[in-house]
């Protein structure tokens with residue numbers, strides 16, 4: 001009698017078991033997908049600008065001028081830094097739009113600029129510019 005019952009219910013249990021395994025398997029497969037990296041402006045700045053720029057005028061200058069408080073500052077206005085000739089005609093203060101254009105293609109904004117850097121990704125530029133606004 002009990003053997004008959006077991007035979008009747010076994011497929012049901014088997015089905016439930018498989019369903020449970022499959023659903024946990026697909027849940028963990030989803031969790032295993034690489035989560036998108038948060039774009040951290042400070043880290044990006046360190047990695048992509050830090051070789052040439054400091055964030056403090058107290059530190060010795062590198063290849064480029066220090067960038068602390070650059071948002072709102074007139075282009076080419078760091079005393080003692082020898083800018084390329086085009087900066088003499090750069091009659092503007094750095095804001096988000098100018099920085100975005102500069103990081104996309106420095107030479108297009110200021111002809112003859114000698115900054116060897118270009119960033120094609122808008123989200124990376126935005127994260128770095130946000131960091132500059134706060135520092």
Ligand code: HEC
Nearest residue numbers: 048049052063064065075076077083084113114115116117
């Ligand atoms: C390979 C070195 C190098 C890297 C990397 C670099 N820069 Fe520059 N940057 C320079 C140089 C050199 C200048 C001066 C350009 C000139 O005189 O033509 C400059 C100038 C600037 C200026 C103008 C500053 C002023 O006083 O008007 C800004 C803003 C700037 N860089 C931002 C950045 C940011 C933000 C990054 C990173 C995303 C970066 N730079 C990466 C070398 C670099």
